[in-house]
Amino acid sequence: xxxxxxxxxxxxxxxxxxxxxxxxxxxxxxxxxxxxxxxxxxxxxxxxxxxxxxxxxxxxxxxxxxxxxxxxxxxxxxxxxxxxxxxxxxxxxxxxxxxxxxxxxxxxxxxxxxxxxxxxxxxxxxxxxxxxxxxxxxxxxxxxxxxxxxxxxxxxxxxxxxxxxxxxxxxxxxxxxxxxxxxxxxxxxxxxxxxxxxxxxxxxxxxxxxxxxxxxxxxxxxxxxxxxxxxxxxxxxxxxxxxxxxxxxxxxxxxxxxxxxxxxxxxxxxxxxxxxxxxxxxxxxxxxxxxxxxxxxxxxxxxxxxxxxxxxxxx
Amino acid sequence: xxxxxxxxxxxxxxxxxxxxxxxxxxxxxxxxxxxxxxxxxxxxxxxxxxxxxxxxxxxxxxxxxxxxxxxxxxxxxxxxxxxxxxxxxxxxxxxxxxxxxxxxxxxxxxxxxxxxxxxxxxxxxxxxxxxxxxxxxxxxxxxxxxxxxxxxxxxxxxxxxxxxxxxxxxxxxxxxxxxxxxxxxxxxxxxxxxxxxxxxxxxxxxxxxxxxxxxxxxxxxxxxxxxxxxxxxxxxxxxxxxxxxxxxxxxxxxxxxxxxxxxxxxxxxxxxxxxxxxxxxxxxxxxxxxxxxxxxxxxxxxxxxxxxxxxxxxxxxxxxxxxxxxxx
Numbered sequence: 060x061x062x063x064x065x066x067x068x069x070x071x072x073x074x075x076x077x078x079x080x081x082x083x084x085x086x087x088x089x090x091x092x093x094x095x096x097x098x099x100x101x102x103x104x105x106x107x108x109x110x111x112x113x114x115x116x117x118x119x120x121x122x123x124x125x126x127x128x129x130x131x132x133x134x135x136x137x138x139x140x141x142x143x144x145x146x147x148x149x150x151x152x153x154x155x156x157x158x159x160x161x162x163x164x165x166x167x168x169x170x171x172x173x174x175x176x177x178x179x180x181x182x183x184x185x186x187x188x189x190x191x192x193x194x195x196x197x198x199x200x201x202x203x204x205x206x207x208x209x210x211x212x213x214x215x216x217x218x219x220x221x222x223x224x225x226x227x228x229x230x231x232x233x234x235x236x237x238x239x240x241x242x243x244x245x246x247x248x249x250x251x252x253x254x255x256x257x258x259x260x261x262x263x264x265x266x267x268x269x270x271x272x273x274x275x276x277x278x279x280x281x282x283x284x285x286x287x288x289x290x291x292x293x294x295x296x297x298x299x300x301x302x303x304x305x306x307x308x309x310x311x312x313x314x315x316x317x318x319x320x321x322x323x324x325x326x327x328x329x330x331x332x333x334x335x336x337x338x339x340x341x342x343x344x345x346x347x348x349x350x351x352x353x354x355x356x357x358x359x360x361x362x363x364x365x366x367x368x369x370x371x372x373x374x
Numbered sequence: 375x376x377x378x379x380x381x382x383x384x385x386x387x388x389x390x391x392x393x394x395x396x397x398x399x400x401x402x403x404x405x406x407x408x409x410x411x412x413x414x415x416x417x418x419x420x421x422x423x424x425x426x427x428x429x430x431x432x433x434x435x436x437x438x439x440x441x442x443x444x445x446x447x448x449x450x451x452x453x454x455x456x457x458x459x460x461x462x463x464x465x466x467x468x469x470x471x472x473x474x475x476x477x478x479x480x481x482x483x484x485x486x487x488x489x490x491x492x493x494x495x496x497x498x499x500x501x502x503x504x505x506x507x508x509x510x511x512x513x514x515x516x517x518x519x520x521x522x523x524x525x526x527x528x529x530x531x532x533x534x535x536x537x538x539x540x541x542x543x544x545x546x547x548x549x550x551x552x553x554x555x556x557x558x559x560x561x562x563x564x565x566x567x568x569x570x571x572x573x574x575x576x577x578x579x580x581x582x583x584x585x586x587x588x589x590x591x592x593x594x595x596x597x598x599x600x601x602x603x604x605x606x607x608x609x610x611x612x613x614x615x616x617x618x619x620x621x622x623x624x625x626x627x628x629x630x631x632x633x634x635x636x637x638x639x640x641x642x643x644x645x646x647x648x649x650x651x652x653x654x655x656x657x658x659x660x661x662x663x664x665x666x667x668x669x670x671x672x673x674x675x676x677x678x679x680x681x682x683x684x685x686x687x688x689x690x691x692x693x694x695x696x697x698x699x700x701x702x
Contacts (some may be wrong), residue, residue: 117483121700144483149477152415159414166410167484210485 068095070214070246074360076125078111084270085111089277090360100257101250102341103267109250113216118145143212147219149203153192157202164209176209197228208239221367254338268348276355285321285340288328290330293314300328308343319343324363381537408494419464427506450533450583457549458574465553470563478702488673492697503550507542529671530590530618532582544679549574551689590680591667595620598629600660604653606646613665620664628662
């Protein structure tokens with residue numbers, strides 16, 4: 060739904076983003092675009108640069124090279140009130156009460172929405188006079204989320220938001236998050252390594268690996284350009300007739316092979332084809348760091364529009 | 375006006391109590407924005423410092439008003455330790471706590487700039503330090519003006535010079551801001567506190583040397599001369615209250631033609647008559663004593679304080695330079 064509506068509007072645009080720490084490059088030549096109003100999953104193995112990328116977007120870090128624009132402006136330059144960042148550790152002042160934590164949001168953010176924040180806290184039955192230090196992990200995440208959403212951000216950045224929660228709290232908070240995002244048209248970029256969870260949450264994906272973008276685009280589009288092929292193997296390898304299709308990943312078990320391909324013509328042959336699930340797609344890209352990156356047109360950074368065509372045609 | 379709009383947004387839909395537990399009470403608070411946050415975060419240490427200073431001031435004022443001098447020396451020692459304590463307990467942990475547990479990220483990702491956060495923290499800290507040290511300095515200075523008549527505490531001595539006037543303020547501010555800078559660079563509370571302890575102690579030592587060997591040499595020496603002779607009891611002329619006699623080895627006797635003679639003059643004689651005769655023979659007409667009058671104290675204190683405050687300003691500039699990028 061948001062696809063057509065926001066097609067022209069970019070929430071995020073990264074051009075050749077790079078970040079070097081003392082031990083090396085955490086992010087290198089990272090270019091992609093996130094249209095406004097999408098719920099985007101940021102996926103990658105540990106150390107892929109997810110937290111670094113989110114921190115640059117939240118204006119916590121400054122990139123070593125490249126540029127990033129958030130709603131058309133440099134992060135933090137115009138109005139940092141448009142972006143909320145919930146870091147992995149979800150830091151809060153332990154000595155503050157829940158009410159005081161919400162007051163922090165109110166005091167430091169001109170567009171603060173106290174009602175939204177209070178409702179999120181209340182929905183979890185978190186007492187307002189409890190000290191943050193006495194709360195459980197789930198309650199603390201809920202308060203941190205209330206703080207992030209009470210700011211009424213246009214862009215919500217979440218770094219492994221649900222990683223330390225039990226499945227029930229996880230489901231509940233994801234629901235809260237999605238409801239809020241849907242109500243206000245918030246763009247959400249959420250890093251996670253729980254792939255199964257992305258399936259019903261995200262409509263956009265960015266896969267980071269080795270500090271670079273491997274895959275970026277609309278979920279439906281990404282799934283539709285890939286085909287899962289299962290069949291009997293020929294000799295020790297894939298059937299030769301499959302070879303002209305760009306291959307993402309193949310695995311052989313027993314007499315069978317399974318391959319994820321990016322066919323440019325219908326891949327017909329003595330095998331079964333199927334649409335991959337999001338998890339299969341992500342796993343294939345995560346396991347094959349050398350596969351050709353795919354960045355769909357809506358995910359192309361604006362001034363590199365031609366790159367997509369040349370890449371796919373050449374492939 | 376801003377409070378008006380915030381009230382209207384929080385209560386725009388539904389009366390209090392629609393969700394069962396009601397809205398949080400909207401209290402009118404004296405502090406707002408970043409100032410509220412910084413005060414709330416550090417209120418324990420701020421109140422401790424202000425409370426302890428108030429108690430000390432009350433004690434000093436009481437003693438002074440009773441013309442008592444009991445407790446003067448411990449108090450002066452306490453005041454000398456104050457910059458060290460403030461540097462270690464207030465300065466060093468000011469940002470390290472936020473850097474260690476990630477709340478720095480929480481604050482800088484709200485809608486206010488990092489510079490605003492840095493400025494507010496430094497300003498409130500400076501305010502607390504200035505208020506407490508000014509009060510103590512004034513009270514202790516008042517006590518000293520009583521003490522200097524009964525005992526010989528000179529204005530040039532560390533316990534007097536560094537504990538009165540603008541000096542306690544400047545020493546404390548420099549120690550605290552130095553501690554803040556150490557904390558911001560080292561990013562670990564415990565390490566920063568230990569290093570700040572070393573830093574503030576060194577500041578004290580260097581400062582006393584600076585005071586004794588440089589600052590006081592800038593003062594104009596005043597000479598008091600007498601013409602009533604020098605008695606066998608060697609009763610020196612009385613110096614003004616609090617004055618500092620310069621260099622005891624200087625010649626203390628003056629002859630009729632203005633020559634100065636040292637302590638050794640007529641030192642060996644045993645009787646009063648012999649001493650008088652000897653002095654007469656040496657043509658000694660009286661004493662000549664060099665001293666630094668107390669009137670110069672204020673000027674030198676302000677000069678010394680301005681040096682320390684300039685250093686503090688340099689540290690502050692560094693903090694802003696460093697903090698713009700690395701304070702997360």
